Amino acid sequence: MKSATLLQLLMLLGLTIACNHQHDGKEWTKEEIDELEAKWGYEWGFEGIGTFAHLNHVKCLTEPMEDFDIAIIGAPFDKAVTYRPGARFGPRAIRYASGRQHSLRGFNPRANINPYQNWAKIIDCGDIPITPIDNNIAQTQMTEALKQLGKHKTVSPLAPKPKLVTLGGDHSLTLPALRALNEIYGKTIQVLHFDAHLDTWNPNAYPSYWGTTAFNHGSMFWLANQEGLLSNSSFEPSVHAGLRTRLTGEIDNNDDTAQNWKRFSADDIDTLGTQGIIHNIMEALGTDNPVYLSVDIDVLDPAFAPGTGTPEAGGWSTREFIRILRGIEGLNLVGADVVEVSPAYQGGGEETSVAAAQIVYELITSMVKRGLDNMGKEGKSSKDEL
Numbered sequence: 586m587k588s589a590t591l592l593q594l595l596m597l598l599g600l601t602i603a604c605n606h607q608h609d610g611k612e613w614t615k616e617e618i619d620e621l622e623a624k625w626g627y628e629w630g631f632e633g634i635g636t637f638a639h640l641n642h643v644k645c646l647t648e649p650m651e652d653f654d655i656a657i658i659g660a661p662f663d664k665a666v667t668y669r670p671g672a673r674f675g676p677r678a679i680r681y682a683s684g685r686q687h688s689l690r691g692f693n694p695r696a697n698i699n700p701y702q703n704w705a706k707i708i709d710c711g712d713i714p715i716t717p718i719d720n721n722i723a724q725t726q727m728t729e730a731l732k733q734l735g736k737h738k739t740v741s742p743l744a745p746k747p748k749l750v751t752l753g754g755d756h757s758l759t760l761p762a763l764r765a766l767n768e769i770y771g772k773t774i775q776v777l778h779f780d781a782h783l784d785t786w787n788p789n790a791y792p793s794y795w796g797t798t799a800f801n802h803g804s805m806f807w808l809a810n811q812e813g814l815l816s817n818s819s820f821e822p823s824v825h826a827g828l829r830t831r832l833t834g835e836i837d838n839n840d841d842t843a844q845n846w847k848r849f850s851a852d853d854i855d856t857l858g859t860q861g862i863i864h865n866i867m868e869a870l871g872t873d874n875p876v877y878l879s880v881d882i883d884v885l886d887p888a889f890a891p892g893t894g895t896p897e898a899g900g901w902s903t904r905e906f907i908r909i910l911r912g913i914e915g916l917n918l919v920g921a922d923v924v925e926v927s928p929a930y931q932g933g934g935e936e937t938s939v940a941a942a943q944i945v946y947e948l949i950t951s952m953v954k955r956g957l958d959n960m961g962k963e964g965k966s967s968k969d970e971l
């Protein structure tokens with residue numbers, strides 16, 4: 586007991602000294618610290634301890650005073666899948682695959698900005714600790730964590746509320762995300778959902794003789810509708826894009842329509858092109874209403890993203906999808922996730938995680954760009970915005 590107290594005292598002393606930039610009687614000037622940064626601050630793509638894009642890591646869930654505008658957060662949970670498990674390793678894989686992203690050469694030529702050297706403070710908040718043992722506790726943990734993180738203060742007035750980009754994990758994560766956003770914004774949120782699958786399935790659509798649980802990665806949007814998290818107004822639909830999975834029958838689509846969703850299939854790209862898909866999405870969602878963007882990596886063809894839980898042949902290429910993401914940058918994104926990356930099924934070249942890391946980069950770019958556009962709009966402060 587006595588030695589613990591002494592240790593605590595010593596630690597406190599160490600902290601005080603560190604804060605004054607003093608050590609062994611030496612006072613470090615800002616110039617000297619800057620020089621150390623110039624000498625040793627840069628990490629090559631294969632170096633570092635593996636945060637997203639070498640961003641600073643802060644364990645935000647235990648650091649409530651940490652202000653940020655945009656944060657990466659991992660949700661390493663995969664106990665709600667129906668086919669291949671393994672997405673709990675998604676956040677790690679995406680972070681490692683993001684190694685060649687760096688603020689120093691982060692300029693996005695598709696969007697004409699460097700999101701990492703702009704107005705937004707972007708950090709990596711680490712992972713939500715989620716139990717692999719009990720799904721009821723797991724969904725509470727995800728919901729509470731995302732609520733807590735969404736209430737952090739921002740640094741820039743261009744971001745009225747912080748924006749979270751969550752790395753899955755399986756797709757059940759989106760339900761906690763929508764619960765948190767409903768509380769934080771005090772209203773229903775529209776969803777833009779890129780996926781091979783509908784994920785609006787009534788849990789009874791699964792074989793249910795033995796009983797079933799609604800919290801799974803194919804029913805979270807059905808639950809979201811039941812909980813009133815999504816608008817029922819035909820003027821505020823949610824949107825699926827990239828669909829191509831087998832169905833029970835037309836009944837699935839009717840049920841989906843009844844839950845206020847619009848559907849664009851993977852094949853639509855052949856007739857409409859990427860520009861047509863972009864046009865349809867923007868027409869359905871507009872540029873003012875708060876939109877949550879959820880990307881199931883299985884929207885990509887398994888040739889491009891085999892590392893996923895429920896692969897379906899005949900999807901979009903990575904390039905086509907990135908083109909679509911750039912085209913919808915005008916959306917008012919209040920948060921996003923990239924889910925179902927299951928690295929055990931990807932190749933040694935990490936193609937699935939590399940695609941996911943690029944998708945995250947494009948989403949962050951859009952969020953930062955949207956802030957800049959708002960600054961330019963005369964008479965409209967971003968504070969007016971949800």
Ligand SMILES: *[C@@H]1O[C@H](CO)[C@@H](O)[C@H](O)[C@H]1NC(C)=O
Nearest residue numbers: 810811812813814815816817
């Ligand atoms: C939409 O309809 C569903 C099913 O009738 C209902 O449970 C839900 O609360 C409604 N949502 C809103 C926002 O009113």
Ligand SMILES: [Mn+2]
Nearest residue numbers: 780782881883
């Ligand atoms: Mn899916």
